[in-house]
Amino acid sequence: MEEFKKLGLSENVINALRKKGYVKPTEIQQKAIPILLEGKLDIIAQSQTGTGKTASFALPIIEKIHENAHHVQAIILTPTRELAIQVSKEIESLVGKKKLRILAVYGGTSVSDQIVHLRRGIDIVVGTPGRVIDQIKRKSLDISKVSFAVLDEADEMLNMGFLEEIEKILEKTNQQKKMLLFSATMPKAIHKIAKRFMREHIVLELENKELTISSTEQVYYEVMSHDRFEALRRIIDVSEEFYGIIFCKTRIDVDELTRKLIDENYSAAAIHGDISQAQREKILNLFRAKKVNILIATDVAARGIDVNDLTHVVNYSLPQSPESYVHRIGRTGRAGKKGTAVTLITPSESSRLRFIEKIVNVELKKQELPSIEEVINFKKKHITKTVEQYRKYGNSKSYEDIAKEILINNTPVAALASLLEYTFKSVLNPNRYKEIKVVRESHRSSRRDRKDSFGNNFRKKRSDSNDDSQSNRFNKKPRFKLGRPNSGDNNRGFKSFNKKR
Structure with missing residues (x-):
């Protein structure tokens, strides 16, 4: 002292x-x-x-x-x-x-x-x-x-x-x-x-002149709009212990993504302006206690959330400004711990990402999404590690009698294989994943992903009425002339494999 x-x-x-x-x-x-x-x-x-x-x-x-x-x-x-x-x-x-x-x-x-x-x-x-x-x-x-x-x-x-x-x-x-x-x-x-x-x-x-945090790895994945959710699932599923905030543009996007994740048995909760203060504090307490490990939020709703050990921040929608990007990713990589900031972009958003990189003075690494086979292999390794941890530190003696009974008429390998199938069949099912379309150069000028100056599809206009009201106030006089972004299991959480049957 x-x-x-x-x-x-x-x-x-x-x-x-x-x-x-x-x-x-x-x-x-x-x-x-x-x-x-x-x-x-x-x-x-x-x-x-x-x-x-x-x-x-x-x-x-x-x-x-x-x-x-x-x-x-x-x-x-x-x-x-x-x-x-x-x-x-x-x-x-x-x-x-x-x-x-x-x-x-x-x-x-x-x-x-x-x-x-x-x-x-x-x-x-x-x-x-x-x-x-x-x-x-x-x-x-x-x-x-x-x-x-x-x-x-x-x-x-x-x-x-x-x-x-x-x-x-x-x-x-x-x-x-x-x-x-x-x-x-x-x-x-x-x-x-x-x-x-x-x-x-x-x-x-501060001595670090860059606006970003050195302990945060910053990467991006380029995907078609309709593959965004599938890409997110793979990112979560190949993370050892995903504990992070996922940012969306609007309240509707937040609710839709939360519903999709919960339907796939991820431990997720939503935060946005329509949620009461009491409910908000309840959700944040669950998140801080890691009883919920994925928080989906709008920029306005997430401000003020202070959690020091987040492993990930995911920009499911591209931030509206470089400042917003800085504030989003500043929530991970704290207290000397490593963190990862992931940004998902469509082909038409690449120029806006370059602009953010220029203002923030950082170059994001482009990465390829893991294949379905790679995701399944990761899960298998995680299962092996989990079983070994339970063998060392778990209280398995109470199960020894039933184990001996099973082994009377089965070989150890057959018995264990059957148990693994019973427990992890849905987790290791490759059919749970969809193929992701490879982004080619031609897609960057494809009409299907073209946006107007506000980031909306030409083919299907979207209403701004779902944005957080405070965010709308800012959008009237943006500091940076950025197009507004297109908003387009915890089966990997191996602590709760049996939650969904």
């Missing part, structure tokens, strides 16, 4: 960090904390999720604000309610013995309950722009005396169309406050906000 002490943090905060298992500060913490403690400069920090940015602003706020101030001392804005909850809980875990009150303010929950808490006195408010504005209008939230104003994931809030709300909120604060702005990318609007509302400030950039 010596490195944290050198940053100028108190013993109270050091003890809180020690209890949470912190060992040494991350790069953004090392750079931001001393500046904020000194209090002379505001900060713009280019930092992604998973880099320790929450602690980098939470710790100085905890150190600098006072107990029993009887007014809100810090306002922290986040793009989603999930991130608001996450940040508020993180701050609560870091206050140590200091008596500070933190409240998360977001939509989908009782306004009156939040008003009651605000009137009792809150030191730090963490909230989404919409609900914060609402509470300000109700005069239940006064931020005129705040010492700190923080914009967390500022680019995402701008992408969601919250610029006007952010400006209105910041107008309600005082000019003497310290202001912190954290963003994975730096669109021009970020600098406009800084110019208008910040005092003298410094821009902090």
